Amino acid sequence: MHCGMCLPTCPTYDLTKLEQHSPRGRIALMRAIADDHLELGPAFGEEMSYCLGCLACETACPAGVDYAHLFEVARADVEKSGVMDNPVRSSIRTALLKILFTHPRLLRLVGRMLWLYQATGAQWLFRRLGLTRLLPAKLRKLEPITPVVLPKFSHQLIRPVEKPADGTRYRVGLLTGCVQDLVFADINRDTADVLLANGCEVVTPPVQPCCGSIHGHNGEHAVAQEMARRMIDLFDPFAFDAIITNAAGCGSHLKHYGRLLADDRDYAVRAREWDRKLKDVNEWLVETGFRVPVSEAAESQKVTYHEACHLCHGQKITRQPREILQAIPGVELTELPESDWCCGSAGVYNITQPETAAILQERKVGKIASTGAAVVATCNPGCHLQLVNGMRQAGLDIRVTQPVTLLARAYRAQSPRG
Ligand code: SF4
Numbered sequence: 001m002h003c004g005m006c007l008p009t010c011p012t013y014d015l016t017k018l019e020q021h022s023p024r025g026r027i028a029l030m031r032a033i034a035d036d037h038l039e040l041g042p043a044f045g046e047e048m049s050y051c052l053g054c055l056a057c058e059t060a061c062p063a064g065v066d067y068a069h070l071f072e073v074a075r076a077d078v079e080k081s082g083v084m085d086n087p088v089r090s091s092i093r094t095a096l097l098k099i100l101f102t103h104p105r106l107l108r109l110v111g112r113m114l115w116l117y118q119a120t121g122a123q124w125l126f127r128r129l130g131l132t133r134l135l136p137a138k139l140r141k142l143e144p145i146t147p148v149v150l151p152k153f154s155h156q157l158i159r160p161v162e163k164p165a166d167g168t169r170y171r172v173g174l175l176t177g178c179v180q181d182l183v184f185a186d187i188n189r190d191t192a193d194v195l196l197a198n199g200c201e202v203v204t205p206p207v208q209p210c211c212g213s214i215h216g217h218n219g220e221h222a223v224a225q226e227m228a229r230r231m232i233d234l235f236d237p238f239a240f241d242a243i244i245t246n247a248a249g250c251g252s253h254l255k256h257y258g259r260l261l262a263d264d265r266d267y268a269v270r271a272r273e274w275d276r277k278l279k280d281v282n283e284w285l286v287e288t289g290f291r292v293p294v295s296e297a298a299e300s301q302k303v304t305y306h307e308a309c310h311l312c313h314g315q316k317i318t319r320q321p322r323e324i325l326q327a328i329p330g331v332e333l334t335e336l337p338e339s340d341w342c343c344g345s346a347g348v349y350n351i352t353q354p355e356t357a358a359i360l361q362e363r364k365v366g367k368i369a370s371t372g373a374a375v376v377a378t379c380n381p382g383c384h385l386q387l388v389n390g391m392r393q394a395g396l397d398i399r400v401t402q403p404v405t406l407l408a409r410a411y412r413a414q415s416p417r418g
């Protein structure tokens with residue numbers, strides 16, 4: 001089927017109006033390679049790198065084409081073929097994907113060093129003295145978007161096991177993520193508090209591996225499988241009512257461990273159970289009937305909601321975060337035009353394709369500003385950072401947060417125990 005229903009939903013096609021930059025064009029390229037009508041070369045690699053992986057095309061497709069899977073396989077083929085390899089790219093990929101994001105303690109150490117650099121004022125001085133000019137051109141562009149690392153990481157804020165004060169209804173595992181752990185550990189704490197307030201015993205292992213989503217989305221299939229095995233070893237899915245994530249990009253990958261490990265005799269059964277138990281926090285709260293905070297306590301604010309692609313398109317979760325926001329007293333939810341249009345973060349897209357990412361970021365910030373909201377909520381650390389940077393660059397005083405954080409605040413305001 002070549003209907004083209006996906007074309008108007010595709011941000012890269014919208015920018016260039018070129019068929020090759022559309023979902024239909026990319027699928028045609030994938031098919032041509034699979035049928036040996038086209039050789040897998042650098043042009044194909046670049047096309048796959050230009051695709052955001054936002055999956056808007058998947059939502060639009062009436063034929064149910066599983067673009068996410070096709071895209072992941074295509075990126076893995078590109079990496080296997082080596083057509084994009086050069087020494088700099090290979091070293092960066094090895095350092096990031098195979099070393100840093102496979103060793104959680106090392107990642108924390110790097111996070112700690114970055115925190116020291118920021119907290120001691122060294123970053124401020126570096127910028128003030130104009131030393132950023134000495135950086136290579138690509139790094140110079142990225143330097144201003146370096147995320148602010150928090151002084152405490154998740155294991156310093158959340159105990160390995162926490163029990164709800166008013167009796168246990170469920171036992172859940174809480175995933176702390178990797179970027180989320182360094183930059184948004186406070187949101188992990190908020191997530192734990194909200195789960196506790198809703199009768200969940202929360203199990204949070206202090207050292208957690210990366211879930212492998214960054215590997216899966218970037219063509220490192222074998223490493224993604226290894227990370228999935230490690231995660232399943234850490235959280236036995238049969239021991240929990242649910243395993244909770246609050247990062248949409250991770251969740252969209254985490255829900256497919258079954259497919260990833262389908263041929264693994266030792267893990268296939270647990271991986272299928274894992275898929276059944278894996279829940280985005282918004283999904284879980286609505287499914288189990290979350291406690292609505294009482295009215296008097298919460299602050300009044302106009303809030304809008306940006307949909308992370310991997311939540312709305314990847315996991316088809318659209319209603320639940322809005323339900324949570326609407327239930328918070330004082331929150332006036334105002335719809336964001338193009339709420340499900342990608343903000344340009346898309347994993348590492350704002351690093352690999354900064355120009356396109358910046359165009360999408362600007363478009364998103366403009367739409368948010370048009371709502372007149374004081375706060376924008378979103379459910380993914382990548383989008384969160386992209387929006388924070390976008391607001392700063394545009395000189396806008398619009399706060400970025402997560403629905404779960406607003407809910408946690410409302411609970412805390414009504415009761416010191418949360
Ligand atoms: S994933 Fe997003 S950018 Fe890629 S083809 Fe689909 S809609 Fe276009």
Ligand code: SF4
Pocket residue numbers: 001002003004005006007023024027057060061062063064065
């Ligand atoms: S991917 Fe789906 S929506 Fe896009 S052209 Fe093919 S069938 Fe149509």
